[in-house]
Amino acid sequence: MEIYVLVKQVPDPEAIVKVKSDSELEIENKYFTNFFDEIAVEAGLKLKEKFGGKVTVLTLDHRRVDALRRGISMGADEAVQITDPALEGSDPFAVARTLSAYLQNKPFDLIFTGRQAMDDDAGIVGPAVAECLGIPHIHSIIGLEVDAQKKEARVVREVENGKEVLICPLPALFTCQKGLHSPRIPLVMNVMKAMKAQIKKVDLASLGLSPTEVGAQASTIKIQKYLPPPKRPPVKIIKEDFPENVKTLIKLLREEAKVI
Amino acid sequence: MALDFSFTEEQEFFRQTVRDAVNRLIMPRVKELDEKEEFPWDLWKEFASLGYLGLRHKEEYGGMETDTITQMIFYEELARGSCGFAMSVIMQILMGTYFIARFGNEEIKQRILVPAIKGEKIGTICFTEDQSGSDLGGTRTLATKVDGGWRLNGRKQWITNGPIADFATVMATVDPKLGLKGLNFYLVERKTENRDGFVSGQRLHKLGSRCSVTGELVLDNVFVPDENFLGEEIGKGVQYAGEILNEVRVMTGMNALAIAKEAMEDAKQYANNRIAFGNPISKYQLIREKFAKYWAWYEASRTFLYRCAWMIQNNIPCINECMLAKYHATEMCMYAVEEAMRIYGGNAFCSEYPVQRFWRDAKFLLYGGGTHEVLCDYLGRVYCKD
Numbered sequence: 001m002e003i004y005v006l007v008k009q010v011p012d013p014e015a016i017v018k019v020k021s022d023s024e025l026e027i028e029n030k031y032f033t034n035f036f037d038e039i040a041v042e043a044g045l046k047l048k049e050k051f052g053g054k055v056t057v058l059t060l061d062h063r064r065v066d067a068l069r070r071g072i073s074m075g076a077d078e079a080v081q082i083t084d085p086a087l088e089g090s091d092p093f094a095v096a097r098t099l100s101a102y103l104q105n106k107p108f109d110l111i112f113t114g115r116q117a118m119d120d121d122a123g124i125v126g127p128a129v130a131e132c133l134g135i136p137h138i139h140s141i142i143g144l145e146v147d148a149q150k151k152e153a154r155v156v157r158e159v160e161n162g163k164e165v166l167i168c169p170l171p172a173l174f175t176c177q178k179g180l181h182s183p184r185i186p187l188v189m190n191v192m193k194a195m196k197a198q199i200k201k202v203d204l205a206s207l208g209l210s211p212t213e214v215g216a217q218a219s220t221i222k223i224q225k226y227l228p229p230p231k232r233p234p235v236k237i238i239k240e241d242f243p244e245n246v247k248t249l250i251k252l253l254r255e256e257a258k259v260i
Numbered sequence: 261m262a263l264d265f266s267f268t269e270e271q272e273f274f275r276q277t278v279r280d281a282v283n284r285l286i287m288p289r290v291k292e293l294d295e296k297e298e299f300p301w302d303l304w305k306e307f308a309s310l311g312y313l314g315l316r317h318k319e320e321y322g323g324m325e326t327d328t329i330t331q332m333i334f335y336e337e338l339a340r341g342s343c344g345f346a347m348s349v350i351m352q353i354l355m356g357t358y359f360i361a362r363f364g365n366e367e368i369k370q371r372i373l374v375p376a377i378k379g380e381k382i383g384t385i386c387f388t389e390d391q392s393g394s395d396l397g398g399t400r401t402l403a404t405k406v407d408g409g410w411r412l413n414g415r416k417q418w419i420t421n422g423p424i425a426d427f428a429t430v431m432a433t434v435d436p437k438l439g440l441k442g443l444n445f446y447l448v449e450r451k452t453e454n455r456d457g458f459v460s461g462q463r464l465h466k467l468g469s470r471c472s473v474t475g476e477l478v479l480d481n482v483f484v485p486d487e488n489f490l491g492e493e494i495g496k497g498v499q500y501a502g503e504i505l506n507e508v509r510v511m512t513g514m515n516a517l518a519i520a521k522e523a524m525e526d527a528k529q530y531a532n533n534r535i536a537f538g539n540p541i542s543k544y545q546l547i548r549e550k551f552a553k554y555w556a557w558y559e560a561s562r563t564f565l566y567r568c569a570w571m572i573q574n575n576i577p578c579i580n581e582c583m584l585a586k587y588h589a590t591e592m593c594m595y596a597v598e599e600a601m602r603i604y605g606g607n608a609f610c611s612e613y614p615v616q617r618f619w620r621d622a623k624f625l626l627y628g629g630g631t632h633e634v635l636c637d638y639l640g641r642v643y644c645k646d
Binding site: 032065066069070073185186187188189191192194195196234235237 | 270272274
């Protein structure tokens, strides 16, 4: 079974993120693999263990390969980095066009990715890649059984007040939701292997794409302005005695905080 | 460029991977591990299955043969979780198996080292006795040469993993009058129906690092065969011990970095949220000074420790540097945990908050690799020497 997993490195939740200018963020150099993408890698590895084959992790990132090394350390066989300075500023659709340009001539049974990245929370790249490739996709799956003979998958996902079971022909793309699998903790032997792993690098020219088809200039989503979260308002201490203090509190919650 | 303080991309990746394993396996259980005061066998098995116990051993025995800086990154990240669990793991990786890997014959390595790397056998090292610890010359555990081997008699104290150990590297003297020149290391296994060996004595209940079980080992006329003598010649035990102490001291410093940082990060959260006189207490200068001092000393310690790791890795003599770095890092940690306790005010005194655990765990670092009184006496003597 040939499986591709699309992975992304996102800022660590502990990383300090500051608004540098209207259009630029300053992000501390702490990155890790998107949590949902790790679930996707686990899904690929589980199928490989059952049916054999190969798991390839693929990322589009001009600078970082952390997520690819993470994928290798978990057990993926190969890692591919699409890298080109022209990719800077790509919106999710431009990212999807580039990833699908790499995948379109590759033989595969399944593509997995996380349901969303934990930085922009867009959740667009997975479905958009499937659209570009003309294959079915199912979003946010929490259960998966593959029938290799029939070349189809039985997929479960959560819907309001219940679960939905779908049968999907392969090849297909699934985005993975928490609950599908718990990502494995890598063995140190695989960590060492990942530290030394050769990452295959692919540039735009080899994909037949020109710089005008990707990056900021080809993106339809433009970031207008970054705004820092509002500062915490000063603490207000009510100095009255009971019951006046309760009355004041309720008044403030209603009229100022507007939470009741 | 002669000076480069950056970690490689691979080292950063390794750190992130260890951090993730610690966050997922150990962090959720830290409070429970401290309160139960028992060796966490389930966690041990799960952690051992990841392969970290072979970090510094040869690949042919199931190890990874990583370099010193990578090992130190591991020790720093591991101690962020439970200090007690870190002590047990590090004992297995470093001191508990070092002499077996270095001097054991092939049969011993296959029988002891290979299962130790898998976590199936637990190891330890025994220096301390009731009248000796930092003063190794006071060792009284006696090794007497007999036909085909050695007879060992004595009691060892403060043995990390002692109550559960399957094997121990025991320091013993061929003659107490010889002082440091009489010391050697011997491999001793736990006594069974079919094999002579050590038995466990009293278990100690400790202030901190509580899930690493610690206790006495009793050697009552124990016979070990000649191949269990771990060394090339008699009387070189102290020299051999010295050759591992640089690593032990830098490792202890790494643990100190981790505990100090956890304590102060925790205290920072508390100080930003605890309101007094209408403001978070982190707005007050006396509180801010504590963070500033810690931060300055922490950064200095960390740079110094990794410089020592780099020196060890490159075989540059660094006995004094490693002592200084251990001393500096551990004292920095003492400052950090003490000030974190003060930032917490009265809340520090209850077990609901983790800060008291950092304070208790940190104290354990004062003794390993030489007490600070012994280190400072030696270092002062070296410094003042003409």
